[in-house]
Amino acid sequence: MEKFDLFDIDRKNLGLKQDRDSLVTMPSQTYRQVVHVVIFNSEGKMLIQQRQVNKNPYPNMWDISCGGSVQSGENSRQGATRELFEELSISYDFTNTRPALTINFNQGFDDFYIINLDINDLKTLSIQNSEVQSVKWASKEDIIKLNNMSMFVPYYESFISFLFELRLHHYGSHRVN
Numbered sequence: 001m002e003k004f005d006l007f008d009i010d011r012k013n014l015g016l017k018q019d020r021d022s023l024v025t026m027p028s029q030t031y032r033q034v035v036h037v038v039i040f041n042s043e044g045k046m047l048i049q050q051r052q053v054n055k056n057p058y059p060n061m062w063d064i065s066c067g068g069s070v071q072s073g074e075n076s077r078q079g080a081t082r083e084l085f086e087e088l089s090i091s092y093d094f095t096n097t098r099p100a101l102t103i104n105f106n107q108g109f110d111d112f113y114i115i116n117l118d119i120n121d122l123k124t125l126s127i128q129n130s131e132v133q134s135v136k137w138a139s140k141e142d143i144i145k146l147n148n149m150s151m152f153v154p155y156y157e158s159f160i161s162f163l164f165e166l167r168l169h170h171y172g173s174h175r176v177n
Contacts (some may be wrong), residue, residue: 003072004028011109016174017072031110035080035099036067037092041118045137048112049087051153052133060136062146064163076111088125088135090117100166114166140164 006016007030018026026032039047049064051058068088070079077094084090092115099111119125122135138146143160146152 004032004069004071005072006032007108020069026107033070033076033079034105035070035076035083036064036102036110036115037084038081038112038163038167039090039117039119039139040114040164042116043137044167045139045166046065046143046163046167047088047117047119047122047135048138048143048152049127049132050134052129052131055131058134058153061153062143063111064155066132070124080111080113081159087128089130090119092117103146112163114163116167145168 002020003017004020006014006018006026008014009029009094010147014030015032016027016029018032034075041047048062048063050062051060053141066083068079068083068087070076071082077097077098080094081092084092094113096116099162100114101108101112103112108159122137122148125135125137127133142159143152147155147157147160
């Protein structure tokens with residue numbers, strides 16, 4: 001059973017843990033950590049994934065490259081490293097990387113990491129079949145079109161545009177063959 005650390009409003013660990021199955025009943029004034037990794041290639045396209053049909057919420061919809069909850073004992077960077085490897089089999093060292101942005105939501109903090117990776121052949125990725133059914137490169141316009149057709153996890157169009165803008169101002173570039 002997955003467990004998550006709980007934090008106060010200042011992001012201090014409270015020493016409390018929560019089971020994934022009981023996230024709906026989190027104690028008041030407690031928060032959890034979530035991470036997303038957004039991958040762009042040198043052509044300016046974002047790697048997106050299609051969620052499995054049984055993955056809640058947003059089954060069968062397209063989403064940002066990868067994401068998930070930070071598990072108990074992990075920090076945000078460790079959670080990003082684990083999620084990226086679990087979902088897409090990509091090893092990336094986030095040791096000296098800060099999130100490009102953090103979005104606060106009712107139950108916690110969502111750190112977004114933006115990285116540039118050229119993955120020459122997406123077929124070389126070993127995707128986590130229990131969560132991901134497919135991956136592909138997409139332009140901003142492609143994603144906005146999917147979003148307008150209710151085929152993409154519902155993000156504001158301005159947020160998608162902002163991620164594409166941030167890619168120009170963040171981190172280093174790496175190549176995965």
